Amino acid sequence: MSQPLVVDDEALAAAPKLIALQEGRVILGDHQLGYVTQLPPDQGNKWQVYRPGKVFVDPDTGENLGREAVYLGDVEVTQFADVSTVLATKTKQEINKGDRLAVSVTEAADNYLPRAPAGNIKASIISVYGGVTQAGKSSVVTLNKGARDGVENGYVLALYSKGRNTKDRGESYTLPDERYGLVFVFRVFNKVSYALIMQAKLPVQLLDYAQTP
Template sequence: MFRNIITLLMFCCLSFNLNAQVIALKEDHPDRHVVVKGDTLWWISARFLKDPWLWPQVWQLNRAQIKNPHLIYPGDVIVLDQSSGTPQLKLLRPTITLEPGVIVEPVDQAAISTIPINAIAPFLSQPLVIEKDQLAESPRIIAGPDNRVVLSTGTRVYINKIEENKDLNWFIYRPGDSMVDPDSKEVLGVEATYLGDLRVKKYGKPATAEVTKAKEEIFVKDRLVPSGDEISVNFTPHAPDTQIKGRVLKIYGGLAETGPGSIISISRGSKDGVEVGQVLAISRYGRIIKDPEPTKEAKEEAKKADAKPKLKELNFDISTGEDGKAIVNFGKDKKEATSTEPALEPGYIKLPDERVGLIMVFRVFDRVAYGLVMQASDPINTLDSVHNP
């Protein structure tokens, strides 16, 4: 009779990188944790660390070395070892050696993910942030069968033009709301509304296709975007390399305020240094209040401000060009023009921002990014500030 003999316990000793950043253990941390299905790397790290997003430093992982951070499987045991004086996490993973001829079920299972993939899956490919009028040149639906107005799953549709070398599968979109920076009032992009999926049956001008999925009602003139390649879901959490400061633009799911497990969009993107995997803090944006007991100097400044022409608030000056004509120069003071902090009137005070949570960025566009709320001590609202943790 053959027996399965466990011959080796593989110890992956993973040490704290204390030189890079102070990493504190939770006061009520366990000595060990058995990984079960449904765990995430973030949640497991939160059992041991006060700042769970620092687990790549704890385990000496970095973005250049780790292509796939899914290193832990159900059944593995994570042990906290402090015998050397320096806390270490050890991963105990059993491997099985079998005698010849023995057939057993494989012990490998799907590795656990960094964050809950099911929470962000709809946002990995479907939402789309585009430049204004970017969809204008995209293929469009020009007709359905029998002059049908509303198009649904299984409906045959006609597209104005899709060439032979183009994609077979497409997403159906309709231009949606503009995403406006709350501070600069600049349009950062347009968030297109995802309507469904479509598969080409015959290329040409016009082309024939079939609606394979309809999330919302689809109409003639709706636009197509190639489904593209599958987006990576391997996230290694890390702090930004540069200073990031923006605002919460939108909370998804029809909520006025939100908490852990929710999706938000922020007013910064790849052009601002935001990248996938970054962890950002969220703070309640401090209110601007009138000083209930202003100083004598503040009162004098307020009187002077009231006496000045209000046009000064437009931040411009007038100079004379080489041809003698007047030139209006807006935003002469670059620091004032680009600052996200409000210019306070005399006698007013901005209360400090109060940190209320953490997000991890999972999808990035040029000027906007999507993030998953990982922690929240208070409800998160639109217009809350986003910044380095």
């Protein structure tokens, strides 16, 4: 399962920072040491490493929904100090000086009971995790609705594509929206949420939407 994170720029700037690697190293690899500032000792010794990514913008309102932080790997603190020492336990992408840390999230999607929302939820797909524009089964998508909109972990939503416009004998028509799959919400932030595509008969595209079945 992906480890997405959404933060505001102020929180990202204040997050613990990787300032140095072992001598001679350019990239932090598995089982190598790095050195981090601003690392609080009261939040455990397991952390995840991120790099600032794109800013999410609501396609309906233009609101800034937060910045995605790209997950790079996991580290474990071996010594807390003004400059703390961390050991890389898993690297998914290259980890460099300047990358930021966040407390490790151990929640698994299996812990959430799949259920339909009690109320009406409708959210647009604003991003596909990994930077592509189309997705299929087992891909992760970002929705422009979050906790403030009533979205919860475990929600199952139906996927719809918007009906395309067509013409016949000079008359314009909009075809009905088409339901073509299901997504499972597994990580919720205040303004956005992430969902796993469980079923999809068509390619999932940006600005398709997910709503209460």
